[in-house]
Amino acid sequence: VNERHVGVFDSGVGGLTVARELLRQLPEENLLYLGDTARVPYGPRGGATITRFALELVQFLLDREVKALVVACNSISASAIESIRRLSPVPVIDVIEPTVRAAVAATRTGRIGIIGTVSTVASGVYERHAAALDSDLQVIAQACPLLVPIAEEGLADHAVAHLMAEEYVARFREEAVDVLILGCTHYPLLKPVLADVLGPGVQLIDSAGPTISDLATLLRRRGLERSGAPHHRFCVTDASYKFLQIATAMLGADVSDQVEQVCVELPAGEGLPGCILPDLVPAMV
Amino acid sequence: VNERHVGVFDSGVGGLTVARELLRQLPEENLLYLGDTARVPYGPRGGATITRFALELVQFLLDREVKALVVACNSISASAIESIRRLSPVPVIDVIEPTVRAAVAATRTGRIGIIGTVSTVASGVYERHAAALDSDLQVIAQACPLLVPIAEEGLADHAVAHLMAEEYVARFREEAVDVLILGCTHYPLLKPVLADVLGPGVQLIDSAGPTISDLATLLRRRGLERSGAPHHRFCVTDASYKFLQIATAMLGADVSDQVEQVCVELPAGEGLPGCILPDLVPAMV
Numbered sequence: 138v139n140e141r142h143v144g145v146f147d148s149g150v151g152g153l154t155v156a157r158e159l160l161r162q163l164p165e166e167n168l169l170y171l172g173d174t175a176r177v178p179y180g181p182r183g184g185a186t187i188t189r190f191a192l193e194l195v196q197f198l199l200d201r202e203v204k205a206l207v208v209a210c211n212s213i214s215a216s217a218i219e220s221i222r223r224l225s226p227v228p229v230i231d232v233i234e235p236t237v238r239a240a241v242a243a244t245r246t247g248r249i250g251i252i253g254t255v256s257t258v259a260s261g262v263y264e265r266h267a268a269a270l271d272s273d274l275q276v277i278a279q280a281c282p283l284l285v286p287i288a289e290e291g292l293a294d295h296a297v298a299h300l301m302a303e304e305y306v307a308r309f310r311e312e313a314v315d316v317l318i319l320g321c322t323h324y325p326l327l328k329p330v331l332a333d334v335l336g337p338g339v340q341l342i343d344s345a346g347p348t349i350s351d352l353a354t355l356l357r358r359r360g361l362e363r364s365g366a367p368h369h370r371f372c373v374t375d376a377s378y379k380f381l382q383i384a385t386a387m388l389g390a391d392v393s394d395q396v397e398q399v400c401v402e403l404p405a406g407e408g409l410p411g412c413i414l415p416d417l418v419p420a421m422v
Numbered sequence: 423v424n425e426r427h428v429g430v431f432d433s434g435v436g437g438l439t440v441a442r443e444l445l446r447q448l449p450e451e452n453l454l455y456l457g458d459t460a461r462v463p464y465g466p467r468g469g470a471t472i473t474r475f476a477l478e479l480v481q482f483l484l485d486r487e488v489k490a491l492v493v494a495c496n497s498i499s500a501s502a503i504e505s506i507r508r509l510s511p512v513p514v515i516d517v518i519e520p521t522v523r524a525a526v527a528a529t530r531t532g533r534i535g536i537i538g539t540v541s542t543v544a545s546g547v548y549e550r551h552a553a554a555l556d557s558d559l560q561v562i563a564q565a566c567p568l569l570v571p572i573a574e575e576g577l578a579d580h581a582v583a584h585l586m587a588e589e590y591v592a593r594f595r596e597e598a599v600d601v602l603i604l605g606c607t608h609y610p611l612l613k614p615v616l617a618d619v620l621g622p623g624v625q626l627i628d629s630a631g632p633t634i635s636d637l638a639t640l641l642r643r644r645g646l647e648r649s650g651a652p653h654h655r656f657c658v659t660d661a662s663y664k665f666l667q668i669a670t671a672m673l674g675a676d677v678s679d680q681v682e683q684v685c686v687e688l689p690a691g692e693g694l695p696g697c698i699l700p701d702l703v704p705a706m707v
Contacts (some may be wrong), residue, residue: 175471176461181574186460186660283582286571289466297568297585304582375471402687 139363142169142370143352144203146194149177149289149325150383152209155232157387158345159207160369162353166362168369169203173401175375178285180254180321184216187256191217195224197372199399204361207352208232211253211321211344215260228355235347236318237266243340248275250339253320255280263320277312281305281321288323291379298327304335309339318342326383331406340419370389371396424648427454427486427655428637431472431479434462434574435668436608437494440517442672443630444492445654447638451647453654454488458686460660463570465539466608469501472541476502480509482657482686489646492637493517496538496606496629498547513640520632521603522551526559529601533560535594535624538605540565548605562597566590566606568667573608576664583612587619594624611668656681 139236143163145156149172156170171194173179179187191213198206207230208221214233222229240249251263258280267274283301292298309317317339321327325343332341356362369392373380376398384392428448430441434457441455456479458464462534464472476498484492490513493499499518507514525534537571543565552559568586577583594602602624604610610628617626641647654677658665661683669677 175467175475181664182460183661190460242559282575283568283571283577286568290567292568297582297589300582300585379466 139206140167140168140205141202143205143207144171144198144201145207145209145326146171146173146198146213147210147322148173148179148190148212149285149323150174150380150387151285151321151326153384153387154322154325154343155207155209155345155348156219156359158349159352160388162349162365163356164251165364165367166356167367168192169198169201170369170371171198171399171401172373172380174373174380178254179210179212180256180285181282182256184256184260187212192220192224193401193403195221196403197399199225199227203227205230205352205355209322209348211257213370215253215257221330228359230348230352230355232322232344232348233262233320234266235351236342236344237263237270238322239347240316240342241267241270243342244274246313246315247271247273247416248277248314249316249318250306250312250314251276251278251293251318251320252281252284252305253278254285255282257320271294277309278315279305279308281324284327285321285323286421288326291324291380293327293330298330299334302327302330305329306331306334309335314339316340316342320367326387355421369395372399373397374399374401423489424646425452426487426489427452428490428492429454429456429483429486430492430494431456431458431483431498432495432607433458433464433475433497434570434608435459435665435672436570436573436606436611438669438672439607440492440494440609440630440633443634445673447634448641448647450649450652451641452652454483454486455654455656456639456684456686457656457658457665459658459665462508462574463539464497465541465570466567467497467541468495469541469545472497473505477505477509478686478688480506480510481688482684484510484512488512489654490515490637490640492633493542494607494633496542500538500542500547511642514641515633515637517607517629517633518605519551520636521554521627521629522548522622524540524632525601525603525627526552526555527626529559529597530560531600532556533562533597533599533601535591535597535599535602536561536605537566537569537590537602537609538563539570540567542605562594562599564590564593568617570606570608573611574664576668578612578615584619587612587615591616591619593651594620599624601627603672604629611672624627636637654680657684658682659684659701663688
């Protein structure tokens with residue numbers, strides 16, 4: 138079992154920020170990364186669709202016998218974490234809960250900001266996790282729909298990143314938050330511009346560190362660690378022209394001979410009579 | 423047969439610009455609109471993925487016995503039109519060819535600009551169609567990856583639309599084109615800002631008019647027209663929170679009781695042994 142890969146998955150390139158941290162903290166683990174580049178972004182979609190897509194990604198990784206799963210996408214975690222835990226016989230590490238713990242440990246004012254996709258913010262998951270830790274905390278959430286396309290297009294240094302960062306996060310300066318959770322694994326790609334707009338009074342909390350720390354603890358506790366030279370695989374559902382570029386830049390190594398294009402779709406319509414879902418309006422956020 | 427719907431399909435809301443023109447030019451036809459809001463955008467994806475998704479949309483419409491198909495998405499047309507024509511027993515109206523004809527008729531300088539998604543521009547389809555009509559024409563193409571997310575998010579009046587329009591189309595002022603093809607059915611949503619950046623010397627050519635004129639001719643020639651009060655259906659693959667908003671604004675009527683959420687996926691992996699595609703690099707644009 139120990140030789141098996143750790144499965145890390147995301148809607149696209151964002152989860153690479155978590156994968157990078159895994160390579161740093163656990164350099165001898167085998168990584169199997171899965172990015173659903175054929176269907177990215179997940180953030181603007183309804184919870185039922187995100188859950189359906191996420192379970193297909195999980196099934197793909199379980200079929201390849203991973204020893205643990207890391208949900209490296211906040212939109213998936215916010216909508217589908219319970220369904221994933223029900224499906225998975227191997228341990229599941231969530232990207233949201235460890236990050237909220239880190240933010241709560243870091244705040245001195247008790248005022249925490251969080252930015253995320255539309256579906257993540259609409260889910261209210263950060264408010265619930267924070268309230269469970271300390272009911273006096275104030276959590277102020279802001280949806281940032283254009284940041285994922287900006288990150289996916291590699292426009293982190295472009296004026297458009299600054300314009301939209303100003304629009305989305307400038308309010309946190311006045312809201313007197315001292316901690317801002319980057320509630321989407323794409324956002325660390327935009328850290329410089331977010332830090333620039335927010336100024337030094339606001340600490341940015343990235344999910345990758347706390348999430349992989351939790352994974353390390355779990356592997357150690359269960360005796361699932363491995364040692365030796367690792368073997369990594371990167372699976373994408375579409376040969377996205379940006380994936381290799383961003384992966385190479387982020388991981389600091391040419392991974393082109395480790396990338397495969399794969400299909401993850403399961404037969405559709407199963408359990409959906411006539412394929413017409415009755416919950417159009419409730420599913421809308 | 424005449425009573426059957428005309429199937430109009432797109433990756434998301436963009437095709438509504440074509441649907442709106444159908445309702446205007448052919449107000450007694452039944453419209454069946456299909457938007458793949460669960461997998462939008464198509465533009466950044468590889469040709470093989472776009473073709474796979476597009477054939478699922480076509481099959482969904484054929485199963486509902488449409489009398490004609492309108493490909494209301496330039497990315498689909500650029501990558502998949504031949505596969506669609508092979509699959510479809512009913513006539514297929516393409517969004518690209520009629521638009522190139524309109525642009526060629528409109529230009530006086532013989533210099534035509536075209537903006538589109540990454541996959542559309544990479545396909546070179548506009549250059550080929552223009553050369554087939556007149557080999558002296560000069561076609562200058564520009565990919566605009568952020569315009570679809572901006573349109574899908576309803577940000578046409580936001581500063582970000584102006585910033586990116588300036589970035590993508592300002593060059594056409596110096597290139598001395600007198601005609602610019604809006605080579606993506608989302609772009610008419612951004613017409614005011616594009617016109618503002620380009621100034622009065624450049625005429626914008628929208629696909630909707632020429633495409634629906636071709637459809638009208640086809641229905642007339644084949645005796646497929648219908649008359650009477652129409653019945654429309656709008657199918658989306660995800661309960662996108664923006665679809666109803668944009669559809670209502672564009673069509674000038676509340677269509678909420680005509681919208682259904684549907685599944686279009688066919689069993690995956692068929693004909694793909696092990697689901698691993700060998701053409702990762704060639705498929706990249």
